[in-house]
Amino acid sequence: MAMDFLAGCAGGAAGVLVGHPFDTVKVRLQVQSVSKPLYRGTIHCFQSIIKQESAWGLYKGVGSPMMGLTFINALVFGVQGNTIRYLGSDTPFNQFLAGAAAGAIQCVICCPMELAKTRMQLQGTGEYKSKSKNYKNSLDCLVKIHRKEGLRGINRGMVTTFLRETPSFGFYFLTYDYLTRYLGCEFNDNFIIPKLLFAGGMSGIVSWLSTYPIDVIKSRLQADGIGGVNNYNGILDCVRKSYQVEGWRVFTRGLTSTLLRAFPVNAATFATVTLFLMYMRSENTIKECDAVPAIQQPTSM
Numbered sequence: 001m002a003m004d005f006l007a008g009c010a011g012g013a014a015g016v017l018v019g020h021p022f023d024t025v026k027v028r029l030q031v032q033s034v035s036k037p038l039y040r041g042t043i044h045c046f047q048s049i050i051k052q053e054s055a056w057g058l059y060k061g062v063g064s065p066m067m068g069l070t071f072i073n074a075l076v077f078g079v080q081g082n083t084i085r086y087l088g089s090d091t092p093f094n095q096f097l098a099g100a101a102a103g104a105i106q107c108v109i110c111c112p113m114e115l116a117k118t119r120m121q122l123q124g125t126g127e128y129k130s131k132s133k134n135y136k137n138s139l140d141c142l143v144k145i146h147r148k149e150g151l152r153g154i155n156r157g158m159v160t161t162f163l164r165e166t167p168s169f170g171f172y173f174l175t176y177d178y179l180t181r182y183l184g185c186e187f188n189d190n191f192i193i194p195k196l197l198f199a200g201g202m203s204g205i206v207s208w209l210s211t212y213p214i215d216v217i218k219s220r221l222q223a224d225g226i227g228g229v230n231n232y233n234g235i236l237d238c239v240r241k242s243y244q245v246e247g248w249r250v251f252t253r254g255l256t257s258t259l260l261r262a263f264p265v266n267a268a269t270f271a272t273v274t275l276f277l278m279y280m281r282s283e284n285t286i287k288e289c290d291a292v293p294a295i296q297q298p299t300s301m
Contacts, residue, residue, distance in 0.1 A: 010276050012072070015269035016065050021058035022261030024049065026254035027121045030219040034246045042256045053124065061120030064113045064138035072113075075106040080173065095177040096170040103169025104162060111161040112154050116141040118222045156225075160218035160235060164211045172207035176200065197267040204266035208258055213251035215258075217242070 025045045032038050039045035049057045083098035084090060116138040123135060135141035145153045179199035185192060208215075217238050224232050232238040242250045 006276070011269040011272040013066065014272040015265040016062065018268040019261040019265030020062045020065070021046075022257045022265075023117075024058050024060060024121045025257040026261070027118055027219055027223075029254035029257065030216050031118075031122065031223040034250075042254075042260070045257070057124075060123065061117035061138060064116040064120065064141075072106050072109050075109065076102040076169075079105045090177075092174055092177060096174040099173030100166045100170035102173075103165035103167075107158065107161045107165050110165060111156075111158045112142060113138075114161065114218075115145070115154065115156055115222045118219060119145075119226065122223055122226060157218045157222040160214055160221060164214040164218060168207045168211045171210045172203050175206045176203040179203065200266035200269060201263035204262035205259055208262050212255055212258065216251050216253055 025042060028045055028049070029039060029042070039048055046058075053060075080098045080102040083101045084094060087094040087097065116135075119141050120135060120138055123133060135144060142154060145156075149156075176199055179202060180195070183195045183199060185195050185199070189195065217235060220238055220242065221232060221235070224230055224238075232241065
């Protein structure tokens with residue numbers, strides 16, 4: 001368990017570093033004004049951020065997922081493994097249930113982490129050097145939100161995070177379990193790494209597609225209130241107003257950058273986890289590769 005935990009932490013860190021720029025683009029596209037859009041699409045958003053804010057602008061808010069990484073991995077690995085053991089058999093349905101349970105529990109850390117990440121990603125939009133910074137870093141962001149809004153402010157978007165993470169992690173584990181079985185993922189296979197990369201990348205894509213519209217609403221709710229103006233009274237109000245103003249396409253905003261991010265993030269995570277475990281267990285005989293979750297994301301994935 002300790003070895004799996006360390007491997008997951010290393011893999012998760014690799015996933016965050018690879019995928020965070022895509023996540024920044026996703027959030028910017030999700031919350032921008034439809035009447036005065038700053039970006040025409042994914043590529044233009046990438047180019048604009050680098051030109052206006054430097055390459056470091058793509059890594060705004062990266063401290064938040066890095067801070068929450070250890071705790072999220074501990075929860076996901078522990079809950080998923082114990083749930084499978086409690087259910088008694090490693091069936092596809094049980095994989096879904098175990099993943100859903102893990103996704104639900106880790107929302108406690110994931111929600112505040114993503115709130116800070118979102119606020120940091122939107123800070124200084126379009127500025128090479130921010131003229132006025134509300135937050136010094138992710139921790140400072142959470143402290144200031146807590147001082148102003150209390151625990152309720154820290155947990156802004158908790159319901160939408162729960163609605164996103166629970167089925168998303170379920171589909172993630174189910175897809176990964178199916179693909180590793182279908183591909184015949186065995187430890188002595190010369191192509192085990194490419195197989196794991198493919199299985200992890202595709203699992204990340206499936207998990208995001210399963211709940212993406214909910215993620216758009218979550219981002220809008222967590223970004224709401226920046227500048228002292230609140231546009232939404234809750235989840236249903238956000239859904240209604242977003243649809244009335246922008247139509248159904250609003251629920252796919254940032255999807256391209258998300259899918260571009262999902263594959264390499266999970267691929268990087270799986271490669272790191274696999275190499276770590278192969279090195280640490282080199283003296284042991286492993287007949288079958290274990291289903292190791294890829295945590296980004298988390299964020300996310």
